[in-house]
Amino acid sequence: MMAPASARGLGLASGAGSSRVAVGQWSQGFGAFVSGASSGAVAASVEGVSFGSSASYSAASSRATQISMLVKTPVLYADDQRFQARVQLRDSTGRPVVDQTSLTVLVSVSGVLIGSSGQSVSTTVGCSFTDSAAGLLLCSSSSLGVGSWFSTLSDQPLTATAQVVYSSTVTAQSTSSVLTLNQTVASVSLSSEGMLISLNRAPLFGGNTLIATVTANTGSFDLSTWGLNINYDTSVLQFVSLTLDNTAGFDAPVVNSDTTLGVVSMVALQRVERR
């Protein structure tokens, strides 16, 4: 008889006997095969005597017919358009290992823009297997790139749907999830000489980075030297770094950071060109 030697399963003999194909060689067919896993090994025994050798096999997988999705980032912000979703595939039996030949899995994001335009918009995010034995994929984009879809009037609702595509044909799709683009606020512009510090608008998790971008309005003057003190609450924030914008033509600022008081002081001088 022949039976799976690992990945416990059953070989379904096509008959009780085997056929001789050559001297010392016998053939035993499987009429069907119920395998305990997507791969394993088969071994033969002759009249109850097992042999040490075995042959590996891979069970053919079926196409994915079921797909489900959990959106990790259900709300996007104008300054944080990162999107991520967990997708799970199964075949018609419920097996997680599916045929990956000509398979594409993607998330389609679409909606109708709020406002007078009523414009229909859509984009897609690609997905990659993270655990093919479990049928798991991660669909991820570091920026959805939909800045123009945000509204200053209200939140912008969208729908996200995960799709199974074999050879350009959608064969299954998940139930739709709501994706919200958070209402944006009008940007601030200084009307007189001074400095503007722009902070993240998207909510932050512990360990995330609060970014403070400093710009200046010089009015009718030029700017040769500037000094700035940034104060912060040390119970909720820790200073990490200061990065000069090289386009402004200043030398790296002299920085003094007092992490006890929560003050970052800096002075910068216009860069002197040396010939």
Add this chain to the structure above:
Amino acid sequence: MSGNGVSLVTARFTVVSNIAAGTYVGVTGATVRDMVNRGGFKYVSNSAATISDFRGGAQQQGLFIKRNAANVGLYAVARTAETINYAAINSNNGDTTVTMEVYAVTSQFGSSDTTVTSSASCSLAVPTDSEVLTVSSCSTAKLSSSHVRGSAGVNVIATLNGQQASLTLRVWFPSAISVTVDDSDLGVLVTSNSGSGQCSSNLFQSSQVWALCDLSAGSGGGFLQVSGVDVTSLVQWFSISSGGSVSISGGLGSGSSRAFVQGTHLEMCG
């Protein structure tokens, strides 16, 4: 350098991890100590910088919103979603266990899914599927000799904090086990065997014995069946007439021979 919106520097701060979720107002502010032109004219001195944050508009003190990762849902995995009840063929084969896993997906970009197999509770979507398998935790489904049928799809529901996930298991169940022998007519080889062991006088041919069964999954419209499954190595063989008599042809008389199974061989001795 002059104009409005002249980019100067970017400061970065890390949000402390162990603070509570909420809106933190007044966490940062800034004072412009001075802005001086090339002629040495200080046209801004000790002036509060303007802050732009989540609220929009010009602010004197900045805020940020701290949030904690929340579970957006669960998913359940059975890497082996199709199996056979071996114990129903022979309880000596032991129970068949199916390993299950349950994960929570959190609402944070780049975060790993959290294993919640031990904290979630799992149950059968259809209670009568307890005839197929037993789910006592989210880590294992068990198929034993006490179960009485298979199923094309048993739905297991995992629940945690009001969120649910499901997985489907297909279970094949044996029935109609039959025994066949390669050679049902065992001829005598030696009529006077003086050797030791099982046979003390007449020695006969032996024959390979086979056990076949059907496997079925489901019932009604979802009924699936395969026939003629070779389960020779999975059944327990008993001597069919241990110490008893069998009918012997060929003029050797009757009542003096016995048949028994040795391994997967039917043997007969006189």
